Each structure stands twice: as structure tokens, then as C-alpha cells.
Amino acid sequence: MSTPQIFNFEKNEVRTFLVNDEPYFVGKDVASVLGYSNTPKAIRDHVDEEDKTQNESFTVNGTALMLINESGLYSLILKSKLPNARKFKRWVTSEVLPTIRKTGSYTNVPQSFAQALRLAADLEEKNQLLEQQIAEYEPKISYLDMILSSTDTVATSQIAADYGMSAIALNKLLNELGVQHKVSGQWILYRKHMNQGYTKSHTSEIPKADGGVKVVMNTKWTQKGRVFIYNLLTAEGYYPQMDLLD
Template identity: 30%
Template sequence: MNIIPFQSPDFSVRVVEIDGEPWFVGKDVAEALGYEEPGNAIRQHCRGGAKYTPISDSLGRKQETRVISEPDLFRLVVNSQLPSAEKFERWVFEEVLPSIRKTGGYQVAAAPVKQATEALKLTPLAVRAARAFGLDKNAAAISANQFVHKLTGVNLLENFGNTHLVAQNQDALFFTPTELGKMMGGLSGQKVNLLLAGAGLQAKVGEHWKPLDAGKDFARLYDTGKKHSDGVPVQQVKWSDTVLPLLKQEEVA
């Protein structure tokens, strides 16, 4: 059994490799997330079957220690009231897990069915977290799909035959990046464009911004009545204000 300690200036978590998969010491996770009674938190929020493994304590004694899976770790994150829970989540999923995969701590190329199963388990939790951040249903679904795709390599929307979701409010008003910036406390249009790009909603093609598949639910193209030097009509991209929660999330990331 391979025990891997991970530490940052703010958190410390031990990860145990069991049958080629990472399991987290439940007490470490619960304490990092500010739960006053780690044992109760694990029993209340974790749905996976109780799993214990012998781990040496500070005196070298073997103690049967509760470990939890990735989905259960995410459940503890979602239910934590600690302001730094989001920071802990980013640390685990952007640094700890990629480090384990990179160093061969457990299998990187899991079977497709296994990967899809993990994606299906994580998606409802990711949607719940996105909704907690203030995103509407479709924005939460898009964000959750992007998060799970990044984590597992499985794009569930694409596999279900949907490259995008239809906007909930087709009559929503659409605004320029400059107008959105004013709604966000006076950000410049340039800054908003960078946030849109950082959120994976648009990309720059030549001198112009173009909505990506993930952004098409929020964007509309408008004819400005002008033409480029080659005669092609100049179009302006405007965005629904429903994109604001995504931009605010990107701003604090």
C-alpha cells in the first residue's frame, strides 16, 4: 500500500493508493474543510461504503483509518461552510490528483466505461456546486460538464449528442463586453473579453473574438452595418447577462 502525503501552505492531506485508485484519509479532508466533528461529517455526507485501511500514527502504531473516494471528497467540499472550501477543491483537483496521475500513483488510462461511470457520479455533485455559486440551471450544467471533462477526460454533453444547451430565456437582453464590465463594478471591455476567454466561452481569431461552442448559449452576433476591407460584414458579439455568474467565478479564480 502506497501512502502519499500532500501539503500546501494551507492544507495537508494523505492519499492512499488502493487497487490502483486514490483514496483520501477522511479525517484529513474533513479537518481541512473546517468540520468540527470529522467523523460525523463523514458519516453524514459520504455515501460510499465505509472503507478502512491500516495507517501508522505518529507513534508508529497501525490504526484502522477511514478513507474516502473522490466522489465522497467532493461531497464534503460541497457541504462545507468554510470560505476556503473552494480553494481546497482547486488544490485537490488541479494539483494533488494531476500530480498522482503524472507520477503514476494510479492508472491514468482507465477503461472507458470506468471513466464514464466516474463522470456520471461527479456531474450531479458538480452541478450542485455550480448552483451554489449562483449559476442558473443551464449555466451550471455547462460549467459542471467542463469541470468533469477536465477531471476525467469524458465530455458527457458531447457523448449524449449535445454540443450545447439552449438558453433558458430566449428573450434575455444582450450586452457588449463594455456594458457587462459596468455591471461588474467598472471592469473594462478588454478585461471582460479576457474573462470570457478564460471561462472557455470565446477565443480570438485574428483581430476578432468568436464565441466557442460553450459560449454559444450566451452569445448573439449582431450586424453593425459596416464591412471589412474585404467586403465581409462586421459583426459584433453581445452576451446575455446570464453569463455574469461565470465571469465572476472566473474573476476570483
């Protein structure tokens, strides 16, 4: 049985293994840190088959561990609703991966100068590939960072612009997904989404030509609501434009 390299994130153990010289993480450890209550379901729902492996070489008490690679790790981070997810991401990319690269990649000691040169070239190639993978995921994480670092409420039109669509199109989509419906000309959350802290409403007065005023109710999304929309739309295949940038 292979021996794991163990890291600790805020007193939570995260076990890692090298599989064909590539870092893999124990899926249960990662999912637990990210707040998933049902860790097997989280891995099953959010991690692609090619990003996970399970075999008898990696077992605990006779049970084979489900391991996930870096791509699978980032998938769980992106789907996590915990604000701490971005802190965990930074910890992985700044501490865990560099340590694995330094300690795990030198398991085979070169026996000649030619082998040493080949090993150095391989390590450089792997490091460049890892940096590229991290860079590709960074925009997605940065979008969540932007949301979670703000306390302002935002209009539907602002959120819609993040996805390259109009407010009308986003409102219609949220209606189709069972989030809201129209009542007396205003979009209202369905009961199951009320009292979740997703929106805030306030009234404003608009002067009328006859000297009177028209009272209008305005509803805006909180940052919690914005994260809710993000998780909902990404599950349906809709992504913010900044996540699609190269």
C-alpha cells in the first residue's frame, strides 16, 4: 500500500498520493474541507470520471480510497458554497502543490548525468503544465472572489451582463429554472427561495405629470443571491464571460 503525504488545512487532514508522478488527493478529505455533507455524492456529481481513480494500491482498513486529480479538486472548489473555498484554493496552489513538486518528483534518483538532465527537463515541463492548469482555473475562482469580497446589492441587469445576456433573458431563464415568477409586473421568488437572503427590496417614488407620485418596488440581489445564481447557472451549463477567457 502506498503511503500518503499528509497536509493540514485549518486542522483538517488532507491526504495526497502520487499516481504516475502526478498529485492526487483523497476525495473525501477535500469534499469535507469544502463543506459537502455527502462527500461521495459531491465527488460523483461534480468530478468527471477521468479526474478520479480508485484501486487497491491506495486503501485504508481494506477499503480503496477515491482519489481525485487537480482538475477534480478544482471542480469541487468551484461548486463549493463556502466562502472559505477560495482560501483553500490558495493554500493548495501556494503550499501543497509546490511541496509535492519538490518532494514527490525526486523519488527516482538519476544514475547518470544524462538521466539528471532528462529529469530536470521533465520537471520543468511538469511545472509549466501545472502552472498553466492553475492559470486556466484562476479566472473562475476570481469571479467568486469578486462576488464574495463585496457586500453591495446588484441589479439583475448587472448579473445578466456577467453572462453576456440581457436582464429580460436572465429573468426568463430564472423563471424557467423555478427560481422566480411574475406577480403584478414584478419578479418574485418562489416560496422555497424566500427568506434565504438572496434578495433585498426597497420602494422608490417617481414623480408623475399630474403632480402625484408613483411608488415602485425595486428588488436587487445580494451577494449570497449572486452566488446562488452562479451555482445554479453553472450546473445548467451557463458560465460568466470572465470564466470563458483564455
